[in-house]
Amino acid sequence: GQQLNQSPQSMFIQEGEDVSMNCTSSSIFNTWLWYKQDPGEGPVLLIALYKAGELTSNGRLTAQFGITRKDSFLNISASIPSDVGIYFCAGQTEGSQGNLIFGKGTKLSVKP
Amino acid sequence: DAGVIQSPRHEVTEMGQEVTLRCKPISGHDYLFWYRQTMMRGLELLIYFNNNVPIDDSGMPEDRFSAKMPNASFSTLKIQPSEPRDSAVYFCASRPGVTGNTIYFGEGSWLTVV
Numbered sequence: 604g605q606q607l608n609q610s611p612q613s614m615f616i617q618e619g620e621d622v623s624m625n626c627t628s629s630s631i632f633n634t635w636l637w638y639k640q641d642p643g644e645g646p647v648l649l650i651a652l653y654k655a656g657e658l659t660s661n662g663r664l665t666a667q668f669g670i671t672r673k674d675s676f677l678n679i680s681a682s683i684p685s686d687v688g689i690y691f692c693a694g695q696t697e698g699s700q701g702n703l704i705f706g707k708g709t710k711l712s713v714k715p
Numbered sequence: 716d717a718g719v720i721q722s723p724r725h726e727v728t729e730m731g732q733e734v735t736l737r738c739k740p741i742s743g744h745d746y747l748f749w750y751r752q753t754m755m756r757g758l759e760l761l762i763y764f765n766n767n768v769p770i771d772d773s774g775m776p777e778d779r780f781s782a783k784m785p786n787a788s789f790s791t792l793k794i795q796p797s798e799p800r801d802s803a804v805y806f807c808a809s810r811p812g813v814t815g816n817t818i819y820f821g822e823g824s825w826l827t828v829v
Contacts, residue, residue: 634817638820644823645806645808645822646806648818648819651817691758705758706757707757
């Protein structure tokens with residue numbers, strides 16, 4: 604079946620550092636989404652991307668839809684302690700009936 | 716606006732008991748999804764519905780699991796009989812349409828089977 608490879612699995616960084624994570628797929632996607640999950644909560648949408656090459660920002664977060672349509676990255680600049688959580692990428696392939704495929708997540712820890 | 720509402724938030728039950736998880740999707744959303752999350756396997760899609768009709772249930776682990784969506788504002792996921800390996804967080808999510816829209820998650824139902 605289709606899979607998303609998300610990396611890294613976990614990151615331990617110092618407050619103020621920038622963070623980068625990415626997802627790659629063997630399939631072409633027409634939508635890429637990035638979610639964040641806080642402990643004890645459900646995933647919350649951060650950024651949605653719908654077009655190859657699209658670069659979108661949400662505050663300190665920036666995400667891009669890869670030109671090949673098989674990858675996406677998420678950057679967090681100047682990390683703060685509340686950035687702690689698990690970040691998931693998700694994508695939808697053409698022809699799928701609305702379902703998303705999720706990566707396994709990147710667990711981010713920020714040391715004050 | 717109210718988001719996806721799930722109940723119960725937490726449940727502890729004994730092996731062999733029936734478990735029913737409930738979900739109210741966001742009003743107007745055509746798609747409803749049930750996911751299971753564990754440390755080992757991450758987020759797994761169990762089943763999803765479009766306009767109350769099950770579209771893909773290939774992720775349902777076995778016959779002990781069943782899901783229904785009797786109307787546009789309510790869905791249940793039932794496990795009978797429950798087993799310890801069913802312990803996980805179960806998320807319900809909804810989505811307004813297919814193109815250019817995103818999935819919105821509920822806060823999850825945290826199930827422990829002892």
